[in-house]
Amino acid sequence: MVISIVLARLLAPEEFGQIAIMNVFINLSQVIVEGGFTTALIQRKDVTEKDYSTVFFINLVMSTVCFIVLQFAAPWISIYYEQDITRPLQIYALTLFLAAFNALQIARMQKKMEFRKIMICSLIATIISGTAGIVAAYCKLGLWSLVIYNILNNFIVCITAAFAEKWLPKMEFSLLRAKLLFNYGWKMFISAILCSLYNDIRSLIIGKKFSGDDLAYYNRGQQFPDVISHTLDSSIQSVMFPTMASVQDEKRKLAGMLRSAETMGAYIIVPIMFGLAAVSEPVVRLLLTDKWLPCVPYMQWLCIANAAVPVISSNLIAIKASGRSDIYMRLEMVRRVVMLIILLISIFAFRSVKAIAIGFFISSWVDAVMVMVPVKKLIGYGISAQFKDIWKIIATAVIMFVAVQFMNVLSWNNTLLLLMQVISGAIIYIGLGFVLNIESQANLAKLVVNILAKKRS
Secondary structure (H helix, E strand, C coil): HHHHHHHHHCCCHHHHHHHHHHHHHHHHHHHHCCCCHHHHHHHHHCCCCCHHHHHHHHHHHHHHHHHHHHHHHHHHHHHHCCCCHHHHHHCCHHHHHHHEEEEHHHHHHCCCCCCCHHHHHHHHHHHHHHHHHHHHHHHCCCHHHHHHHHHHHHHHHHHHHHHHHHHCCCCCHHHHHHHHHHHHHHHHHHHHHHHHHHHHHHHHHHHHHHHHHHHHHHHHHHHHHHHHHHHHHHHHHHHHHHHHHHHHHHCHHHHHHHHHHHHHHHHHHHHHHHHHHHHHHHHHHHHHCCHHHHHHHHEEEEEECCCCCHHHHHHHHHHHHCCCHHHHHHHHHHHHHHHHHHHHHHHHHHCCCCHHHHHHHHHHHHHHHHHHHHHHHHHHHHHHHHHHHHHHHHHHHHHHHHHHHHHHCCCCCHHHHHHHHHHHHHHHHHHHHHHHCCHHHHHHHHHHHHHHHHHHH
C-alpha cells in the first residue's frame, strides 16, 4: 500500500490506466497457466512429489503458449486501445514463466500451512521491487517503472520461495496423475476464467468506452478497498482452505469452520471498508494529492462492495474444500451471468463510470446471497443462519459509517480531521460491539489476551 501511494504521487493517472489494461491480459494468462491444477494440489489429500513435477511441466508449457500469444497480440491490443503499450506488454509477459514455478512453491507451503514462509518471501519481494519501482519513477521512466516493479516482485518471490521451500521440479511426468488432478482442476479452471473475465471486463470497457484517465481513477478507487479487503481476507482464507479440506468429509466441523472464518472476517473487514468509504476524500487528499480526487466516488461505492468479500470467499472456500468442484463451476456460471447483466445495465442504461461502480456494489451483495444457497445443501449452513450471525456486525458498521461521514462537514485541517474520524469510528464500532455482545469481538479479545499472556510467561 505504501509503495502504491508513493508511485501514485510520482506517476500520472494515464500511466496507471495503461498498466491496468496490461494487467487484464496478464491476469487472464496467469489463470490459463495454472489451469486449476494448483487448487487441485491443495485440495487433494494424496498428493505426491510426482504430482508437483507433473503440474510444473504443464504450467511451463501453458506459460510458453500464452507468452507467444501475447507477443503477437500486443501490437493489436496497443492499436485497439490507442495506447503505446506494445513493448511494455511484451516484456511484462515474462512474468508468466515465473508464475509457472511460483504457483507450485506457494501451493506446497499452503498445503503444509507454512504461512510464515509465504509472508517473509512476499515481504522481501515487495520491499526490493517496490524500492526499484520508486527509483525508476523518480528517474522519469513512467510506465516502465510499474512494469519493473511487477516483474521484479514475481522474480524475487520465486528466488526467496526456492530457498524457503527448497523444492525443485524433478524430471518426472505422470499422465495418469495429470488426468486425476484435471478431473477436479478443470472445473476450477473454468470458474477461474469466468471470474478473471468478469473482474477485468470493467477495465477493458472503461479503457475503450471512456478514457485512460477514467480507467486510472476507477482502478485507483478500486485499489485501496481491494488491497485492504483481499489482503485481510486472504490471511484468513489461505489458512481455512487447507484446514477445511482436511475435514471435508465431516459436515458439522466444516460448517463450524465456515462460521468462524466468515464471522471473524466480517468483524474485521466490514468496519474497515465502511470506515474507508466515510473517509475517502481526506485519505485521497492526504496520501495521493488532489490530482486523484476524481477517484473518491468510485472508492466509496467499491469499499461498500468489498465489505461483502469475507462472506463470498468463506462460502466459496467451503464449497472448494468439500471437493464439489462441479457445484463450484455451475455456481460460478450462474453468478457471472447475473453479475454481467447488472454490469451491462449499468454501462448501457446509465453510461457513466460511477454507474459501473454502483453496479458492482449491487452485484457484490447479490453475489453474497447466491453463494450461500449451495452451502445450505452441502453442510447445512444457509442464508438465514449466516445473516443471523453477521447482521450485528453490518448494522454496527453502518451506524459508524453515518457518524464518521457526518464529520466531513467540519472545516478542520485535513490530517486532524482524518485522525479524529479514525479514532471516533473505532470507539463507536468497538463500543457498539460490547453493547450488542458481538461474539467475534469477544473471541478476538480473548485471543489477544491469550497471546499477551504467553509472551509475558
